[in-house]
Amino acid sequence: MTDGALLSQVAGGVPIGAPLAAATAAPHVTVRGLTKRFGKASIYERFDLDIPRGKLVSVFGPNGCGKSTLINIIAGLIPPDAGEILFDGKPLRAIKFGYVFQNYREALFPWLRSVDNIEYPLKLLKLPKAERRARVERLVAHLGVKIDLNRYPYEMSGGQQQLISIMRALVVEPEILFLDEPFSALDYEMTLFMREQLQRIFIETGTTTVLVSHDLEEAVYLADLVLLLSRGPAQIADYVDFDTPRPRNDATLSEKGFVATKAHCLAVFQREVRKG
Amino acid sequence: MKRALDPFLPVLGVLGLIALWYIAVWKQIVDPVLLPSPTDTFHAMYKGMAGGRLGFDFLMTVERTILSTVIAAAIAIPLGIFLGASERLYRSLEFVIDFFRSTPASAMFPLFLVLFGVGNTTKISVAAFGAALVILFNVSYGVMNARKTRLLAAKVMGASRLRVLTDVMLLESLPQTFVGLRNGVSLALVIVVVAEMFIGSTDGLGQRVFEAQQLFNMPDMYAAIFAAGALGYGLNLMFQLIERTFVHWSGK
Numbered sequence: 001m002t003d004g005a006l007l008s009q010v011a012g013g014v015p016i017g018a019p020l021a022a023a024t025a026a027p028h029v030t031v032r033g034l035t036k037r038f039g040k041a042s043i044y045e046r047f048d049l050d051i052p053r054g055k056l057v058s059v060f061g062p063n064g065c066g067k068s069t070l071i072n073i074i075a076g077l078i079p080p081d082a083g084e085i086l087f088d089g090k091p092l093r094a095i096k097f098g099y100v101f102q103n104y105r106e107a108l109f110p111w112l113r114s115v116d117n118i119e120y121p122l123k124l125l126k127l128p129k130a131e132r133r134a135r136v137e138r139l140v141a142h143l144g145v146k147i148d149l150n151r152y153p154y155e156m157s158g159g160q161q162q163l164i165s166i167m168r169a170l171v172v173e174p175e176i177l178f179l180d181e182p183f184s185a186l187d188y189e190m191t192l193f194m195r196e197q198l199q200r201i202f203i204e205t206g207t208t209t210v211l212v213s214h215d216l217e218e219a220v221y222l223a224d225l226v227l228l229l230s231r232g233p234a235q236i237a238d239y240v241d242f243d244t245p246r247p248r249n250d251a252t253l254s255e256k257g258f259v260a261t262k263a264h265c266l267a268v269f270q271r272e273v274r275k276g
Numbered sequence: 277m278k279r280a281l282d283p284f285l286p287v288l289g290v291l292g293l294i295a296l297w298y299i300a301v302w303k304q305i306v307d308p309v310l311l312p313s314p315t316d317t318f319h320a321m322y323k324g325m326a327g328g329r330l331g332f333d334f335l336m337t338v339e340r341t342i343l344s345t346v347i348a349a350a351i352a353i354p355l356g357i358f359l360g361a362s363e364r365l366y367r368s369l370e371f372v373i374d375f376f377r378s379t380p381a382s383a384m385f386p387l388f389l390v391l392f393g394v395g396n397t398t399k400i401s402v403a404a405f406g407a408a409l410v411i412l413f414n415v416s417y418g419v420m421n422a423r424k425t426r427l428l429a430a431k432v433m434g435a436s437r438l439r440v441l442t443d444v445m446l447l448e449s450l451p452q453t454f455v456g457l458r459n460g461v462s463l464a465l466v467i468v469v470v471a472e473m474f475i476g477s478t479d480g481l482g483q484r485v486f487e488a489q490q491l492f493n494m495p496d497m498y499a500a501i502f503a504a505g506a507l508g509y510g511l512n513l514m515f516q517l518i519e520r521t522f523v524h525w526s527g528k
């Protein structure tokens with residue numbers, strides 16, 4: 001038992017499980033003092049954020065407030081001007097992570113068959129062919145994907161292509177998965193289908209996930225935590241828990257807890273937009 | 277019913293042209309000395325290609341065109357990748373490349389004659405020079421316009437700069453490289469044929485056309501012109517087929 005747990009047990013007399021749970025849920029990602037400017041525009045000023053392990057965090061906020069910038073900085077795609085981002089206290093290069101782009105058409109490699117697209121990051125890790133194949137097959141079985149992976153991406157529907165992108169991100173068994181508006185280029189029907197796929201993947205793998213979404217319903221529906229950002233420079237307007245058990249389904253959308261959380265997020269969002 | 281005829285539509289234009297040609301000869305709309313009948317022309321073409329001079333000249337032109345394109349590609353593709361990968365370097369050379377790309381290659385003949393004499397080398401090097409600039413320009417642009425997201429995707433998966441270049445940029449630039457190769461081979465053919473006409477040549481399609489005209493042998497001249505046309509068309513088709521096989525994702 002850790003000192004902290006012992007201390008709070010003594011001090012507050014709370015049940016023994018609670019502080020222990022809090023201790024094991026030490027934040028996976030810590031962002032401290034993040035500062036980023038584009039020219040004169042200040043996007044982040046000494047911004048702090050904790051992302052808990054094994055949770056799905058949805059990021060929601062006004063257009064252009066810096067949602068993409070945030071996950072791009074955390075994922076190392078763009079450098080911060082100042083600040084520190086650690087994963088269990090380690091820097092990004094020490095961990096494996098996956099990133100899914102909005103524009104799957106431009107993120108996949110059209111010269112490779114889908115299966116080779118998924119294998120590509122394993123190739124970069126210099127795994128032998130047999131091992132790569134085995135890993136992909138394991139992932140396919142794990143996710144219950146029924147697509148012909150010998151086809152080229154351009155021979156597939158948008159949803160299937162995005163699913164390939166997600167599998168390519170997952171195949172390295174990442175500690176954390178980033179998705180930047182992954183479904184916004186899909187039609188509504190496909191979006192609904194892909195939400196379920198993502199939920200399944202999350203339940204199956206329990207990977208810490210950061211999802212940027214421009215659709216509040218989707219953001220809340222998929223989230224354990226909804227991160228609401230304000231504008232210029234971005235601040236945490238609210239960080240809302242949503243703990244309805246999974247798997248969630250259509251019925252979830254009309255449950256009281258969901259409706260209340262969504263209404264609360266919308267109110268915060270509108271307050272921030274009006275300030276804007 | 278109508279649809280079944282669709283594949284034969286391109287043939288209609290050819291048949292129409294030949295019909296017009298027959299009528300023009302038959303009605304003597306054009307001086308028969310200047311315009312021989314299609315029969316005479318095709319006969320001259322058949323005789324020339326089947327073991328005659330025309331076949332030999334055809335092969336000489338093919339050889340020069342292919343050789344100059346290969347040389348151009350061997351220089352321009354690696355250079356284009358190099359320049360395209362470092363965009364600032366390309367920007368600093370852009371004017372020079374555009375300037376020479378806009379200079380008619382035929383204007384370079386005298387210079388190359390001084391450098392290489394009246395032999396084969398001059399013809400091939402001027403053609404290679406012209407084709408190389410076209411290929412260089414296209415390859416560089418292909419590399420520079422590589423989809424940013426795709427480069428980021430490779431980077432985010434942990435690809436080194438070299439891997440990004442070989443695994444992504446190179447393949448991204450292939451469609452544009454083929455545009456360059458097709459334009460380059462067309463230009464090389466133009467330059468080779470012109471060179472064969474005027475630069476102390478004893479063979480090649482250009483020489484054949486020129487000689488037939490000097491001798492007023494119109495069927496031979498038309499036959500050589502058609503052979504040159506078929507060559508240009510064939511080379512283009514060949515590159516298109518190669519592209520379709522190797523760059524299956526082009527335009528998708």
Ligand SMILES: Nc1ncnc2c1ncn2[C@@H]1O[C@H](COP(=O)(O)OP(=O)(O)O)[C@@H](O)[C@H]1O
Nearest residue numbers: 038039043061062063064065066067068069070
């Ligand atoms: N590379 C860049 N150069 C200059 N400004 C940028 C760049 N990337 C983003 N911005 C600006 O930063 C702000 C935040 O962008 P972004 O993170 O993409 O917003 P969003 O929340 O919509 O994802 C926007 O105003 C955008 O115009």
Ligand SMILES: [Mg+2]
Nearest residue numbers: 067068069180
């Ligand atoms: Mg964005």
